[in-house]
Amino acid sequence: MEAAWNKGFSRMTVLVTGAAGFIGFHTCLRLLARGETVVGIDNLNPYYDVALKELRLSHLGRNPGFAFVNADIADREAMAQVARAHPGITDYINLAAQAGVRHSLSAPFDYTHSNIQGHLTMLEMARHSDKCRHFVYASSSSVYGANTKLPFSVEDRVDTPISLYAATKRAGELMSHSYSHLFRIPTTGLRFFTVYGPWGRPDMAAYLFAKAIIAGEPIRVFNNGDMRRDFTFIDDIVSGVIGVLDNPPVDDGVKPPCHLYNIGNNKSEQLMDFIGLIEESLGRKAVYAFEPMQAGDVKETAADISAIQRDVGFAPTTPISIGVPAFIRWFKEYHGLG
Ligand SMILES: NC(=O)c1ccc[n+]([C@@H]2O[C@H](COP(=O)([O-])OP(=O)(O)OC[C@H]3O[C@@H](n4cnc5c(N)ncnc54)[C@H](O)[C@@H]3O)[C@@H](O)[C@H]2O)c1
Numbered sequence: 262m263e264a265a266w267n268k269g270f271s272r273m274t275v276l277v278t279g280a281a282g283f284i285g286f287h288t289c290l291r292l293l294a295r296g297e298t299v300v301g302i303d304n305l306n307p308y309y310d311v312a313l314k315e316l317r318l319s320h321l322g323r324n325p326g327f328a329f330v331n332a333d334i335a336d337r338e339a340m341a342q343v344a345r346a347h348p349g350i351t352d353y354i355n356l357a358a359q360a361g362v363r364h365s366l367s368a369p370f371d372y373t374h375s376n377i378q379g380h381l382t383m384l385e386m387a388r389h390s391d392k393c394r395h396f397v398y399a400s401s402s403s404v405y406g407a408n409t410k411l412p413f414s415v416e417d418r419v420d421t422p423i424s425l426y427a428a429t430k431r432a433g434e435l436m437s438h439s440y441s442h443l444f445r446i447p448t449t450g451l452r453f454f455t456v457y458g459p460w461g462r463p464d465m466a467a468y469l470f471a472k473a474i475i476a477g478e479p480i481r482v483f484n485n486g487d488m489r490r491d492f493t494f495i496d497d498i499v500s501g502v503i504g505v506l507d508n509p510p511v512d513d514g515v516k517p518p519c520h521l522y523n524i525g526n527n528k529s530e531q532l533m534d535f536i537g538l539i540e541e542s543l544g545r546k547a548v549y550a551f552e553p554m555q556a557g558d559v560k561e562t563a564a565d566i567s568a569i570q571r572d573v574g575f576a577p578t579t580p581i582s583i584g585v586p587a588f589i590r591w592f593k594e595y596h597g598l599g
Contacts, residue, residue, distance in 0.1 A: 276354065277300070280356075285303070285356040293326050299326060301321060302330045334383055337385070340382050352394050354502065365424050372425050380398065387440075394509060396440075398433060400451060402491070405562070406427060412565040447518040457492055460495075461591075466490075470547065471592050474539065482549055486536075490529065490535070491562045491564045494577070501577075
């Protein structure tokens, strides 16, 4: 069979996995706002508060262009059923995953299930479609492990992961490369750098800190606060995801049609400055519990985003001085804090 990938198909339906998740929800909202038809998949697993996932879904469900399927992306029969029910799917955005570095130390099989088996099942779904235009998927800055050369560049070696989460995300990149090579599927992987913002994840720093500060409880600050992160605001991430989606790699018949990008804010911030903005936005001081570095964690992340800037014009616009207050406004509203 001659591969039909990337030969002038116009987009019909976008499949977004992890649609009830933080980044998936915002991505669906943006796609729907520009009139796309979106099929969202999520298994609503209880890794964090399911009520938050359901509330995100209820917002998406208000748009007639959105259809939701409650299913596991590693369930091959369920994914085949989605393909049969929605034959117009041309674009895939695979964001469903078991996220979180620390949880991968205690629940490793959640990671192989969703991030390896699930990712492969989605690649297979795209492979057996005759109209896949582009397969975009989430990777992570954690693939850089303990690399010390900063900023992290997609040209750097990433074969020394220091958490199983990172290893599974790197595996997703490698599997995608092989499918682009073998089946000429245009794939693009995005290495996200610490995403935060409204509707954010309860297991991530911004949320954990805000919750503890409100409760008057100590906030756990690792490596005695000597950490830097390339914090990326959710709206900038979504602009990058959709900018990339609109620019599938072109198959020149030689190289596999696959891209890999860093997607960060291009500015590494001191963790203590980030916390200071949370305190300021909440109008309360934190009680600090300084702790040593956690296993699997890295001291600093910084994204070299020149490749995605060059190829799709990605330009993050939200500094933490704007993004953190926006997150806290949502956090207060969500928790009825006035
Ligand atoms: N948020 C960040 O800072 C960050 C950083 C790096 C990478 N990422 C990656 O970005 C993607 C989205 O992350 P997020 O922050 O929105 O996380 P999230 O946990 O909020 O969203 C993931 C969603 O996927 C769903 N899911 C998990 N396993 C599934 C499965 N097997 N089948 C169906 N649904 C499943 C979950 O229920 C959840 O709603 C993930 O791949 C994550 O690894 C996120």
